[in-house]
Amino acid sequence: MATEYTDYVESKDKQPRTARGLKTKRKLLDAAALEFGEKGFHEASITGITQRAGTALGSFYTYFDSKDELFSALVRDMSLRVKDHASNAMNEWQDALEREKLALEAFMNFARENKEIYRIIDEAEFVDPESYHRHYEGTAARIFERLQEGSEAGDLRGDLEEAHAWAIMGMNVFLGLRYGIWSEDKSAAQVAQIANDILSKGIVARS
Structure with a gap:
């Protein structure tokens, strides 16, 4: 089972205990995506994030200890959202x-609706390398799992590797950049x- 971002970037006492708390934390994450993006x-x-979220400054520290912690949580959150968006489309x-076609189409649509994802993930390489690696390693692992299932079903070659x-x-990443972020032609x-x-x-010519 996939771990939620709160399992490793925040302590247990930072996790929301009520529906209102979950809503407030969601607002902070969404506001952070816009601010960082x-x-x-x-x-x-942090002030810019809370202003965008329409929450008090104290609410930020109820769920996050620092801007760095929020950024790590946001990278994980966006990665999970991409995963869920693709899963729902398949x-x-x-x-x-x-x-695979449905997965890419879902990612393209997600990127167009959340254009800040590319800047955030790119910055994570330097701000939070662990989250950056986890994002791409997790994505590749899910694709590889699908390829293995395709091989077992007889749809794909049996010698596919990681x-x-x-x-x-x-x-997929660069198609999303070209046709989801730079343009939508x-x-x-x-x-x-x-x-x-x-x-x-x-792409080989065939007779």
């Missing part, structure tokens, strides 16, 4: 390739189909 980690401030699929999952993730479905064609057909 717009200003970057170093220019972002309810019905005919084969392993269609499953490196194949990292290659697919790299393709192709639909998420069109981009996912192009990626799917690469997986199914390759």
